[in-house]
Amino acid sequence: MKIRILLTALLVSTISVSCGESRNKLEDTIYKPLALVSEIKSVQPMTGIVLWTDNPKNNTDAVALEYSYMLYKDIVKSKGVYDWTPLDNLLEAVAARKHHLVLRFRYVYVGDRESAVPQYIRDLPDYEETIGMSEGRETCFLDWRHPELQRFHLEFYRKLAERYNKDKRIAFLQTGFGLWAEYHIYDGPFIMGRTFPSTEFQSQFFRLMDEVFTDLTWSISIDAASEEYSPFIYHPDLLDLNFGVFDDSFMHETHDEYNTTNWNLLDRNRYRKAPAGGEFGYYTKYDQENVLNKNGIHGRTFESEAEKFHITYMIGNDQPKYQSMDRIKAAGMACGYKYQITKFGASSDSVLVEVRNTGVAPIYRDAYITVDGIRSTVSLRKLQPRGVLTVKIPKTTDKPHLTVECDYLLDGQTIEFNANLK
Numbered sequence: 001m002k003i004r005i006l007l008t009a010l011l012v013s014t015i016s017v018s019c020g021e022s023r024n025k026l027e028d029t030i031y032k033p034l035a036l037v038s039e040i041k042s043v044q045p046m047t048g049i050v051l052w053t054d055n056p057k058n059n060t061d062a063v064a065l066e067y068s069y070m071l072y073k074d075i076v077k078s079k080g081v082y083d084w085t086p087l088d089n090l091l092e093a094v095a096a097r098k099h100h101l102v103l104r105f106r107y108v109y110v111g112d113r114e115s116a117v118p119q120y121i122r123d124l125p126d127y128e129e130t131i132g133m134s135e136g137r138e139t140c141f142l143d144w145r146h147p148e149l150q151r152f153h154l155e156f157y158r159k160l161a162e163r164y165n166k167d168k169r170i171a172f173l174q175t176g177f178g179l180w181a182e183y184h185i186y187d188g189p190f191i192m193g194r195t196f197p198s199t200e201f202q203s204q205f206f207r208l209m210d211e212v213f214t215d216l217t218w219s220i221s222i223d224a225a226s227e228e229y230s231p232f233i234y235h236p237d238l239l240d241l242n243f244g245v246f247d248d249s250f251m252h253e254t255h256d257e258y259n260t261t262n263w264n265l266l267d268r269n270r271y272r273k274a275p276a277g278g279e280f281g282y283y284t285k286y287d288q289e290n291v292l293n294k295n296g297i298h299g300r301t302f303e304s305e306a307e308k309f310h311i312t313y314m315i316g317n318d319q320p321k322y323q324s325m326d327r328i329k330a331a332g333m334a335c336g337y338k339y340q341i342t343k344f345g346a347s348s349d350s351v352l353v354e355v356r357n358t359g360v361a362p363i364y365r366d367a368y369i370t371v372d373g374i375r376s377t378v379s380l381r382k383l384q385p386r387g388v389l390t391v392k393i394p395k396t397t398d399k400p401h402l403t404v405e406c407d408y409l410l411d412g413q414t415i416e417f418n419a420n421l422k
Contacts, residue, residue, distance in 0.1 A: 031345030031352045033421065036402065040338060040416040045409055046100050046171040046365065048332025050277075050315040053090060057320040059097055062329035064413075065171055066094045067102040067315050069180075071116035072156060079120050079152075082159055091169040098412045100171035102277070102313060105156075106181035111137040121148050130195055134179065134188035141188060141195040144177075150201055154208055161212035168408040172275055172313065172364075173218045174246055175209070177202070182248050183221035183229055190228070202231040203238060210241040217274045217364050219244035225265035232265070239267060244274030244364075249281035250314060251291050251305055253298045263309065271310035271361050272384055279315035292316070292323045292331050303334045310361045310385065312336040337363045339380070339404065341419040343390075351400045354390045355417070357383045367406035367415060372396050375405060 043049075043064045050065040051058040058066055074086045087103075094101045107116045113131065114122075121127055127149070130141040142149065157175070164170055176183040177197055178190075189195050197205075209218050222245050224230055232238055245266050247259055270276070280291045290297040296304075305311070312335055319328050338359030345352045351371045362384050368375035369391050376391040383389045404415040 030347045031343075032347070034344045034346055034351075034400065036341055036344045036419040036421040038341070038417055038419040040333070040418050042416060043329055043332040044336055044338065044415060045406070045413045046363070047312055047336030047361075048314075049319060049328050049335075050102055050313050050317075051320070052315075052317045053094055053101070055317055055320070057325070058099070060325055061098075062325040063332060064099055065102055065313050066097070066099045067104075067317070068094075070103060070105045072105055072107060072152075073116045073118045076118040076152070076156070077120070078118075080155075084163060087164075091167070095169045095410050098410055100410065101169060102172045102174065102315070103170055104174035104176075104181055107142055107177075108139065108179055108181075110134045110139050110179060113138055113140050115140045115142055117142060117149065118152065121146070121152060124148060130189050130191075132189035132195075134185075139179075139188060141185070143194065144197040144201065145194055150197070154205065157205070157209060158212055161216070164216065165213055166215050168410065170216055172244070172277065173213070173216055174220070175218055176221050176224065178229070180248075181221075183223035184226070192229075196229065199231040199234050203235045206231065206238050206241055206243070209243070215365070217242070217244050219246050219275060219277065221245070222247045222259060222262035222266060222278075225262040242273050243270075245270060245276055245278075247276075247278035247309075249283060250278040250311075251297065251300060251302065252281035252283045252287055255281070255298075268309075271312075275312040275364050276310050276361065277313040277315075278311075280319070288318050289322045292319055292327055294327070302331050306331075306334045307360045312361045312364070334360070336361050337380075337383075339415070339417040341402065341417055341421065342388075344400075344402065344419070344421050346395055346400055349395055350392045351395050351402075352390065352392050353402065354388060355380070355383070356388050357385050358418070360385055363406075363415075365406055365408040367404055369393070370403045370405040371400045380404070 045064050048064050050067045051063050053066045053068040068090060070087055075084060076082055091101055115129060127146045128143050131138055132141055178185045185196060220243055281287050292302055336359055337357055340356045340358050342356055343354035353369050355369055363380055366379040366381050368379060371393040374393050376393060404417060406415060
């Protein structure tokens with residue numbers, strides 16, 4: 001153990017976008033090239049097309065992620081009393097399929113006459129929810145005026161972070177307000193400060209999320225950029241927070257208009273620090289049937305849009321009805337990070353590795369180039385698309401073995417890489 005610690009302490013890692021010619025010649029002289037042949041054959045962990053946890057097709061390696069709503073009232077029955085058993089049971093079931101979870105808690109669902117607010121709040125005499133019509137169905141909307149709902153909401157996410165911030169079973173956390181927590185009440189009684197929280201409370205909530213979720217990334221809908229709902233108009237510094245975005249109607253016919261405008265308002269480079277994701281649009285059945293068509297839809301292919309928006313994951317629960325699992329897998333492999341080893345060599349005392357991210361996004365958990373069990377000191381989390389990372393790791397054997405290690409992988413998962421060095 002002492003030897004392992006000493007070797008790790010001696011490790012030197014550097015990041016480079018490009019190397020000077022003289023440095024390349026020097027390294028080529030010092031480091032004898034080693035053979036390395038490898039191929040990415042699977043959807044990489046924490047990327048790809050996402051199925052719901054109750055989809056009968058989710059027991060497959062064509063996906064690496066599953067999605068579920070959760071209800072606040074299922075976790076909290078009484079003030080200050082939390083029972084996380086429903087979430088833990090769900091996480092165990094998803095992890096048993098070697099998948100990570102994309103998680104979202106919600107209060108309001110179209111057609112639900114009761115909200116998912118904990119009952120103790122709903123029983124308060126001065127708490128008044130609103131029943132309104134949404135999509136032709138009676139739907140319950142919250143009373144965001146009430147201080148206890150506001151206090152509970154902040155407490156809930158602080159407690160969630162305390163328990164799950166470093167939980168390796170959760171890939172991404174989505175959050176928001178309004179219908180399905182998708183940051184809108186496009187049909188129904190929208191009253192800022194009552195059925196939808198005030199911009200001041202939204203700002204308070206965002207700052208809390210940025211404070212408590214230091215490992216697990218959190219995302220909001222692109223609809224948060226809308227002038228109707230947005231806190232960013234009044235608090236533009238919120239854009240500096242480390243949140244990702246999701247688009248719940250990705251690739252519909254007029255996506256280049258409202259959706260893309262909101263992507264731009266929330267900063268298209270946001271993917272550098274937090275994931276870009278979403279769900280295929282349900283505007284028409286045609287969209288769902290053809291969104292993964294190899295020839296594209298509305299003049300676009302999924303692969304081209306995944307690259308354009310730096311997509312890491314996309315919910316496509318209905319896709320097994322219309323596409324083969326092989327096609328779903330191929331689409332998933334067009335998402336997220338993808339590593340290629342372009343140099344692998346050894347000197348008398350160290351191993352040099354050059355890795356490129358040929359994917360469309362970075363990884364959002366720490367992962368490391370590792371040789372014979374010794375990790376680089378620089379995380380691949382810093383490696384952006386088209387970026388290059390060069391690391392030097394102490395040599396301990398004559399036949400160095402390279403892997404990519406990440407503490408957030410589930411049992412049976414590996415991060416693969418491409419290499420053709422002979």
